[in-house]
Amino acid sequence: xxxxxxxxxxxxxxxxxxxxxxxxxxxxxxxxxxxxxxxxxxxxxxxxxxxxxxxxxxxxxxxxxxxxxxxxxxxxxxxxxxxxxxxxxxxxxxxxxxxxxxxxxxxxxxxxxxxxxxxxxxxxxxxxxxxxxxxxxxxxxxxxxxxxxxxxxxxxxxxxxxxxxxxxxxxxxxxxxxxxxxxxxxxxxxxxxxxxxxxxxxxxxxxxxxxxxxxxxxxxxxxxxxxxxxxxxxxxxxxxxxxxxxxxxxxxxxxxxxxxxxxxxxxxxxxxxxxxxxxxxxxxxxxxxxxxxxxxxxxxxxxxxxxxxxxxxxxxxxxxxxxxxxxxxxxxxxx
Amino acid sequence: xxxxxxxxxxxxxxxxxxxxxxxxxxxxxxxxxxxxxxxxxxxxxxxxxxxxxxxxxxxxxxxxxxxxxxxxxxxxxxxxxxxxxxxxxxxxxxxxxxxxxxxxxxxxxxxxxxxxxxxxxxxxxxxxxxxxxxxxxxxxxxxxxxxxxxxxxxxxxxxxxxxxxxxxxxxxxxxxxxxxxxxxxxxxxxxxxxxxxxxxxxxxxxxxxxxxxxxxxxxxxxxxxxxxxxxxxxxxxxxxxxxxxxxxxxxxxxxxxxxxxxxxxxxxxxxxxxxxxxxxxxxx
Numbered sequence: 250x251x252x253x254x255x256x257x258x259x260x261x262x263x264x265x266x267x268x269x270x271x272x273x274x275x276x277x278x279x280x281x282x283x284x285x286x287x288x289x290x291x292x293x294x295x296x297x298x299x300x301x302x303x304x305x306x307x308x309x310x311x312x313x314x315x316x317x318x319x320x321x322x323x324x325x326x327x328x329x330x331x332x333x334x335x336x337x338x339x340x341x342x343x344x345x346x347x348x349x350x351x352x353x354x355x356x357x358x359x360x361x362x363x364x365x366x367x368x369x370x371x372x373x374x375x376x377x378x379x380x381x382x383x384x385x386x387x388x389x390x391x392x393x394x395x396x397x398x399x400x401x402x403x404x405x406x407x408x409x410x411x412x413x414x415x416x417x418x419x420x421x422x423x424x425x426x427x428x429x430x431x432x433x434x435x436x437x438x439x440x441x442x443x444x445x446x447x448x449x450x451x452x453x454x455x456x457x458x459x460x461x462x463x464x465x466x467x468x469x470x471x472x473x474x475x476x477x478x479x480x481x482x483x484x485x486x487x488x489x490x491x492x493x494x495x496x497x498x499x500x501x502x503x504x505x506x507x508x509x510x511x512x513x514x515x516x517x518x519x520x521x522x523x524x525x526x527x528x529x530x531x532x533x534x535x536x537x538x539x540x541x542x543x544x545x546x547x548x549x550x551x552x553x554x555x556x557x558x559x560x561x562x563x564x565x566x567x568x569x570x571x572x573x574x575x576x577x578x579x580x581x582x583x584x
Numbered sequence: 585x586x587x588x589x590x591x592x593x594x595x596x597x598x599x600x601x602x603x604x605x606x607x608x609x610x611x612x613x614x615x616x617x618x619x620x621x622x623x624x625x626x627x628x629x630x631x632x633x634x635x636x637x638x639x640x641x642x643x644x645x646x647x648x649x650x651x652x653x654x655x656x657x658x659x660x661x662x663x664x665x666x667x668x669x670x671x672x673x674x675x676x677x678x679x680x681x682x683x684x685x686x687x688x689x690x691x692x693x694x695x696x697x698x699x700x701x702x703x704x705x706x707x708x709x710x711x712x713x714x715x716x717x718x719x720x721x722x723x724x725x726x727x728x729x730x731x732x733x734x735x736x737x738x739x740x741x742x743x744x745x746x747x748x749x750x751x752x753x754x755x756x757x758x759x760x761x762x763x764x765x766x767x768x769x770x771x772x773x774x775x776x777x778x779x780x781x782x783x784x785x786x787x788x789x790x791x792x793x794x795x796x797x798x799x800x801x802x803x804x805x806x807x808x809x810x811x812x813x814x815x816x817x818x819x820x821x822x823x824x825x826x827x828x829x830x831x832x833x834x835x836x837x838x839x840x841x842x843x844x845x846x847x848x849x850x851x852x853x854x855x856x857x858x859x860x861x862x863x864x865x866x867x868x
Binding site for chain 2: 348355359360363365376377378421425
């Protein structure tokens with residue numbers, strides 16, 4: 250088995266809100282065990298509001314109230330050994346960001362400071378890691394990096410609003426990869442783009458990954474992006490990972506009914522029958538149904554589904570599912 | 585140079601700059617004054633404008649032209665002290681309250697709100713009465729600075745509150761930018777037009793308040809400022825006696841000063857905001 254670079258252990262992150270004196274708990278990340286390997290692109294897929302972005306926040310250790318980690322741990326594999334993120338101090342976390350773990354935001358209008366030129370943003374970010382006395386070095390580094398990624402160097406002199414959406418997204422990817430991080434975390438990096446530009450951006454991400462030989466965690470609800478980019482995919486539903494497998498297996502033999510719906514809803518060439526979507530709507534993370542959270546929408550629901558959450562069943566080496574239809578779930582637990 | 589050329593393309597900036605430059609030059613003339621501004625009776629009283637006394641002389645026996653140069657200089661000094669000191673207070677309090685939030689925000693905004701709700705003018709008048717004897721230019725500037733920061737601290741706080749929630753803050757933090765660097769490098773450029781505009785507004789406010797206090801006779805009246813000049817002109821009934829050159833000199837100078845400061849503030853804040861600059865230049 251390859252080296253595991255980023256690992257979560259029974260991670261639970263909840264939004265603890267105080268609504269008119271009543272406390273309300275939104276279980277956005279609910280018992281998640283991830284093991285993300287070195288040199289792979291790991292996709293996390295799921296509907297809006299299933300906790301994907303919250304999971305990302307906990308992975309980059311940007312947990313601010315009302316979000317709280319109520320259980321479990323996140324581990325980074327550093328050259329010196331495995332480190333529990335919760336034990337890191339603020340300054341250590343600050344240093345790790347961009348150098349060890351970098352974040353690619355969705356390249357919308359506001360992810361770059363609108364009143365500074367791209368090169369100033371680059372310089373600021375570089376200097377906060379290399380020290381403030383290297384203004385010229387920082388600029389050269391940014392310029393070489395931009396050229397390396399095949400972007401025109403003159404964008405460095407532009408303001409964010411002068412760039413197109415696709416260009417802005419590429420700039421944010423270039424920004425995240427400046428210092429050659431070990432892990433890159435992408436939060437829906439292709440969502441606001443049209444399909445042609447999406448392809449270019451996915452290609453850029455893949456190029457970066459194969460150059461740096463690092464790990465990318467890609468969160469998006471767009472299965473088309475996943476099939477193009479990801480090596481392995483975790484399907485997330487209501488704050489839990491319900492199925493995890495290599496991309497071919499997720500698309501070829503999906504086992505969880507939810508995954509099956511997701512895959513079957515994708516359009517195919519030559520097939521004109523209407524696509525079936527998942528019935529119902531996603532549950533509120535504040536009031537999860539008992540048992541398997543998917544049971545109210547599941548067409549194959551059994552009695553046990555309404556009472557207990559199934560554990561993971563290991564179908565083969567790279568494929569695990571948490572569903573009573575598949576197995577009892579004696580190989581590790583999900584609930 | 586390119587910066588100045590761009591700025592001068594705006595007629596408001598060009599005009600305001602020229603007027604302000606003339607006024608500053610006028611104020612600098614005070615260093616070459618043949619008379620001591622604190623001494624009365626150096627020239628004959630109540631002379632009409634003539635070749636010798638360009639703007640005439642006043643009833644205290646002072647040359648109006650030369651006393652006006654001192655008045656503009658002193659008023660500008662008060663305004664600059666008040667403006668800059670209150671900007672420093674407003675920016676630091678606004679940024680800490682906005683970025684830190686929580687208890688910091690509540691405590692700092694308690695002070696600024698207290699200053700906002702008390703009747704400022706009455707308190708300044710009272711303090712000016714108490715301090716009158718030692719109210720030099722610097723102490724008056726500091727007094728006005730102390731009362732002039734509250735609105736702008738709230739303004740800057742609200743700007744920071746909004747910036748804090750924007751995505752680029754997340755981008756910066758998750759790229760390892762520390763708090764101080766984030767606030768100074770990322771937020772400062774955003775708030776600079778605001779700070780500059782409030783600085784100039786605050787200077788105009790300080791000059792206005794200085795004139796008000798002087799007309800009420802609450803300043804040290806032997807120091808020439810735009811306000812004390814008006815005070816003497818009014819108390820000697822310059823309007824009734826038809827000595828318009830006396831009363832109009834400080835009025836016209838202050839009007840020019842206000843207009844220049846206002847246009848400068850509008851034009852510079854538009855220039856510093858790249859979004860409106862793009863619209864103005866017409867580039868994409």
